[in-house]
Amino acid sequence: MKVLNLIYIIAASLFFNGIIIRTKSIFSGRMGPGIFQPLKDIWRLFRKGAVYSQTSSFIFQIAPTIYFASVLMAVFVIPFGGQPGLISFKGDFVFFAYVLALGKFFMIISALDTGSSFEGMGASREALYSMLVEPAFFILIGSFALLTGHTSFYEIFSSLHFGSYISYRIGVLAAFVLVIIAMIENSRMPVDDPKTHLELTMIHEVMILDNSGFDLGLILYTSSLKFAMYGAIIANLFLTPGNEWYYSIPIFIGIQIFFAVLIGTIESFMARFRMNHNPEFIFALTTASLLIFLGVLLILGKII
Amino acid sequence: MSLSVYVLILSILFIILVAVVKERWKGVIALLALLFNTGISSYVAVDALRGKLFEEIFYGGYIFGEIPVRVDALSAWFILLTNFTTLTAILYGRSYLKHYKNQSSNLFIHFASYILVHFSMIGIYCVQNMLAFLCVWELMAISSFLLVIFEHNKIDILRAGINYLIQSHIGIVFLTLGFIWVSSYMGSYDFNAIAQYSASVAPAVSFILFMCFFIAFAIKAGFVPFHTWLPYAHPAAPAHISGMMSGIIIKLGIFGILRMILLIKGNYLAFGYVILVISIITGVYGVMLAIVQHNVKKLLAYHSVENIGIIGIGIGIGCIGLGLNNPYLSFAGFAGALLHTLNHSLFKSLLFYSAGTVYQATHTMNIEHLGGLIKKMPQTTILFLIAALAICGLPPFNGFISEFLIYSGLFNGINANGLSLTMMMLFSIFGLVLIGGLAMLCFTKAFGIIFLGTERHPYHTPIHEAEFSKLFPKYLVASMIIFIGIVPQLFIGVITRPLLLFTGEKSIHMEGVEFVSMFQTMSIVVGGFILLVGLIYLVRRLVVSKTVSIAPTWGCGYPSTSPKLQYTANSFVRSYRKLVKPLLMMNKKETEMKGVFPNEVHIATHPYDKLEAILIDVPIKHLKRFMGRFRFLQNGSPQFYILYGVVFIFIAIAIPFLIDLANYLVALIKQI
Numbered sequence: 001m002k003v004l005n006l007i008y009i010i011a012a013s014l015f016f017n018g019i020i021i022r023t024k025s026i027f028s029g030r031m032g033p034g035i036f037q038p039l040k041d042i043w044r045l046f047r048k049g050a051v052y053s054q055t056s057s058f059i060f061q062i063a064p065t066i067y068f069a070s071v072l073m074a075v076f077v078i079p080f081g082g083q084p085g086l087i088s089f090k091g092d093f094v095f096f097a098y099v100l101a102l103g104k105f106f107m108i109i110s111a112l113d114t115g116s117s118f119e120g121m122g123a124s125r126e127a128l129y130s131m132l133v134e135p136a137f138f139i140l141i142g143s144f145a146l147l148t149g150h151t152s153f154y155e156i157f158s159s160l161h162f163g164s165y166i167s168y169r170i171g172v173l174a175a176f177v178l179v180i181i182a183m184i185e186n187s188r189m190p191v192d193d194p195k196t197h198l199e200l201t202m203i204h205e206v207m208i209l210d211n212s213g214f215d216l217g218l219i220l221y222t223s224s225l226k227f228a229m230y231g232a233i234i235a236n237l238f239l240t241p242g243n244e245w246y247y248s249i250p251i252f253i254g255i256q257i258f259f260a261v262l263i264g265t266i267e268s269f270m271a272r273f274r275m276n277h278n279p280e281f282i283f284a285l286t287t288a289s290l291l292i293f294l295g296v297l298l299i300l301g302k303i304i
Numbered sequence: 305m306s307l308s309v310y311v312l313i314l315s316i317l318f319i320i321l322v323a324v325v326k327e328r329w330k331g332v333i334a335l336l337a338l339l340f341n342t343g344i345s346s347y348v349a350v351d352a353l354r355g356k357l358f359e360e361i362f363y364g365g366y367i368f369g370e371i372p373v374r375v376d377a378l379s380a381w382f383i384l385l386t387n388f389t390t391l392t393a394i395l396y397g398r399s400y401l402k403h404y405k406n407q408s409s410n411l412f413i414h415f416a417s418y419i420l421v422h423f424s425m426i427g428i429y430c431v432q433n434m435l436a437f438l439c440v441w442e443l444m445a446i447s448s449f450l451l452v453i454f455e456h457n458k459i460d461i462l463r464a465g466i467n468y469l470i471q472s473h474i475g476i477v478f479l480t481l482g483f484i485w486v487s488s489y490m491g492s493y494d495f496n497a498i499a500q501y502s503a504s505v506a507p508a509v510s511f512i513l514f515m516c517f518f519i520a521f522a523i524k525a526g527f528v529p530f531h532t533w534l535p536y537a538h539p540a541a542p543a544h545i546s547g548m549m550s551g552i553i554i555k556l557g558i559f560g561i562l563r564m565i566l567l568i569k570g571n572y573l574a575f576g577y578v579i580l581v582i583s584i585i586t587g588v589y590g591v592m593l594a595i596v597q598h599n600v601k602k603l604l605a606y607h608s609v610e611n612i613g614i615i616g617i618g619i620g621i622g623c624i625g626l627g628l629n630n631p632y633l634s635f636a637g638f639a640g641a642l643l644h645t646l647n648h649s650l651f652k653s654l655l656f657y658s659a660g661t662v663y664q665a666t667h668t669m670n671i672e673h674l675g676g677l678i679k680k681m682p683q684t685t686i687l688f689l690i691a692a693l694a695i696c697g698l699p700p701f702n703g704f705i706s707e708f709l710i711y712s713g714l715f716n717g718i719n720a721n722g723l724s725l726t727m728m729m730l731f732s733i734f735g736l737v738l739i740g741g742l743a744m745l746c747f748t749k750a751f752g753i754i755f756l757g758t759e760r761h762p763y764h765t766p767i768h769e770a771e772f773s774k775l776f777p778k779y780l781v782a783s784m785i786i787f788i789g790i791v792p793q794l795f796i797g798v799i800t801r802p803l804l805l806f807t808g809e810k811s812i813h814m815e816g817v818e819f820v821s822m823f824q825t826m827s828i829v830v831g832g833f834i835l836l837v838g839l840i841y842l843v844r845r846l847v848v849s850k851t852v853s854i855a856p857t858w859g860c861g862y863p864s865t866s867p868k869l870q871y872t873a874n875s876f877v878r879s880y881r882k883l884v885k886p887l888l889m890m891n892k893k894e895t896e897m898k899g900v901f902p903n904e905v906h907i908a909t910h911p912y913d914k915l916e917a918i919l920i921d922v923p924i925k926h927l928k929r930f931m932g933r934f935r936f937l938q939n940g941s942p943q944f945y946i947l948y949g950v951v952f953i954f955i956a957i958a959i960p961f962l963i964d965l966a967n968y969l970v971a972l973i974k975q976i
Contacts, residue, residue: 049851053858055758057678059689062837065844069837073829087832089825091712095699098707098740099833102698105744112752112871114857115676120752120871127748128880131741138737142718142730151715199860209858214848279883286734293730302723 005080012256013228023264045217055115063110064215070103081239084154111207118199122206132282139289143296157236171237182230189267231256306360319416331398334415342387352380371433377801379429385646389551395777397544417450432495434483445472452541464536471533475523482516502568510570517564525557528586532916538605543660547653550608573627580620584735587613591742596911611648635815636713644706654691654781661770671873673761674754680767685755692747700830702788753873793823889914
């Protein structure tokens with residue numbers, strides 16, 4: 001049964017990017033491609049040959065594989081309502097964060113492997129931003145660990161709902177933080193513009209300039225998988241354990257679709273920040289996490 | 305006769321042997337001596353870890369009194385990790401020093417000090433008599449100083465060595481103070497006197513006593529603000545010595561702190577808070593400075609400061625756990641600290657050995673001048689990469705295991721009673737996460753710029769992969785790193801015995817078993833991850849094999865790219881540097897661009913330690929100015945010096961007389 005979690009998240013990842021693109025096209029008054037167009041693109045890339053830079057080494061070749069495997073491994077940890085993930089142990093969110101960091105480490109050094117100045121620039125930004133965003137995630141999870149008294153994703157999410165209604169409010173705030181984290185981790189709009197045409201202003205896109213064929217397809221798919229993974233974490237905040245599947249699954253699907261539409265909306269109406277404002281924005285996220293922490297302290301009556 | 309005496313005599317014999325044999329054999333003799341010493345000490349240590357403690361007491365004459373040599377589980381753990389790194393360091397060092405084979409006397413001093421430093425380290429772990437401890441500690445300080453100044457004909461290296469020597473002696477001053485304090489009250493030099501004394505006094509007094517020892521050991525370990533010797537001494541030493549210093553010599557400080565926690569009875573909560581706060585500052589400050597370094601070895605030295613911070617966080621939460629009577633917290637904290645001590649000794653020595661290999665191939669340690677080594681030295685590259693991943697605490701390597709232990713302690717402690725404690729834990733989590741992220745930034749920079757891309761400067765000599773004798777010890781360390789990462793449960797089993805000294809016997813059934821089972825899951829997960837990577841890579845190999853072509857890197861439309869256009873280490877961390885500008889000190893030298901056809905321009909940045917500037921340089925400047933007023937005393941003529949001696953003796957004799965006089969005057973005034 002635990003495999004089902006994985007299947008839900010992978011299923012969500014298949015149409016996630018499509019919904020974002022569709023939303024954006026509707027807002028800009030275009031017909032736009034179909035929902036499965038990104039998937040078709042990835043499939044096309046999978047069957048294509050590849051061009052490797054003569055500067056690059058084996059690092060460049062294994063990095064996309066490790067990146068994908070790390071995200072997949074992180075997906076294994078995510079529970080689904082009352083159902084623990086494939087892997088569940090105390091402190092599994094530490095593993096979650098660090099295994100994602102491993103994938104990122106390899107993507108950064110693979111960008112440096114090509115010796116291109118643009119890719120180095122992207123790598124530098126990616127390394128900096130992921131460093132800045134990490135505390136927000138850990139403080140968020142720390143607040144939940146404090147609230148529930150548990151230290152694994154499954155236990156936290158399954159005991160989150162026995163509290164008062166205020167825990168749902170905290171859930172909404174947490175969802176907000178998670179959305180922003182997902183946007184930053186995937187290098188989306190307020191921080192990075194995936195549709196930009198100027199290499200100087202890119203982050204993630206410029207790191208993968210030299211990737212092609214199967215590797216590029218893998219990287220693109222990993223990006224949607226990452227989105228679906230964060231969507232699943234957000235959905236978990238609102239999945240009530242003990243509920244039958246005919247409640248949980250629609251909630252899960254609804255939240256994933258809402259998340260995708262939200263990202264599409266944000267991308268349609270927001271402009272990218274100036275690059276030097278990004279660190280401030282990202283670090284401010286930690287403050288939002290601290291707000292959640294204070295909320296938890298209030299609920300538990302530790303202050304007052 | 306006792307075992308310790310045998311070891312001492314044989315070590316001296318080996319040192320004499322090193323002196324008399326030819327240059328080629330000096331390394332071999334040193335290796336033999338170390339094999340012998342590590343063999344015996346490991347045998348004793350393994351027994352102690354199994355529960356069979358070793359104890360010898362011999363009479364050291366009227367001054368020393370009885371000198372107990374005890375190996376308990378804590379000493380045993382440190383002996384084992386010391387032995388491993390000492391052995392890999394000598395294996396690597398023997399081939400590293402082949403370049404210097406014409407310097408006979410220098411090699412003799414080096415290898416003799418090497419045997420001595422190992423002997424004295426084992427002594428520090430075992431000897432439990434204060435005076436004897438000071439002796440072995442001093443022996444260690446001097447012999448490691450001799451190891452550092454191997455290339456003593458370079459002024460910078462000599463200066464760094466003397467800096468190290470002075471700072472370690474400041475530590476010895478504090479150590480001596482603490483020992484004098486205890487022994488003057490208890491009349492005994494045995495370490496047990498410390499325990500008895502601290503149990504008999506108020507908690508505040510034992511806290512001050514603990515702080516006295518903490519400062520002494522913190523200087524050795526390199527806690528901020530006592531870290532300033534470290535970034536000079538490590539780059540100055542030859543690579544295997546840097547690896548050993550960073551791997552195990554600074555861990556003597558950690559050992560000392562742990563030993564004092566065991567001995568001194570007091571308010572553990574207060575100890576824990578102090579250690580935790582200092583450690584977080586140490587960790588964050590160390591890695592913050594590491595990022596801006598351009599010298600590979602200096603960068604690694606600052607990372608030692610960072611990792612000492614991580615170990616300290618473990619010790620801090622362990623102490624808080626003791627204070628709160630929370631065995632889970634103390635188990636996780638001390639387990640994390642002990643395991644990270646081993647882990648750091650492994651990956652840091654591997655990093656230094658690899659850096660040494662890079663240095664001998666390219667003759668530079670400046671990151672900006674390197675690049676593209678992955679094609680020329682693939683094995684060194686992979687070894688460096690493994691160590692870099694491990695030091696960032698990424699799974700499936702060993703650094704993750706110990707950081708995970710510390711994290712699980714912190715997340716458990718967040719539920720403890722009391723707002724201040726919860727906030728403290730949150731603050732620590734924040735610090736530890738920041739350390740992890742910054743370490744990643746630092747090592748993507750270091751690895752990426754040193755080994756990847758193309759060469760940023762032309763190398764003057766052709767570059768080859770190092771020979772097998774240099775790679776073999778590195779492979780030993782790397783396999784250990786991966787082994788710990790994949791089967792951590794075994795090592796939790798090994799460290800339970802030393803942990804029980806802290807947490808008490810009953811926690812082996814509760815926390816010990818819980819962590820072992822948690823790490824069994826982790827072991828499966830990590831194995832699964834490696835399999836997954838392998839599987840996906842296999843699929844990729846099958847799919848990609850169709851049409852692969854090699855082309856130049858995509859230059860974004862710019863046709864004539866050159867290696868000079870690559871991203872440099874400085875530019876890689878530029879936005880970070882701008883962000884933390886107020887906390888760092890960057891000395892920048894640049895020439896301005898003038899005219900329509902500008903001349904050649906230069907820019908150079910030299911990072912400097914701001915704390916060092918405030919805490920070391922300014923006081924020394926004032927001290928120098930003050931002392932300068934007495935310079936006339938040192939005029940160089942012996943007659944004057946004899947005069948000073950006579951004056952001193954005269955004053956010494958006159959003091960009681962003067963006191964009597966004062967007393968008489970006081971009495972006189974009273975009469976009036």
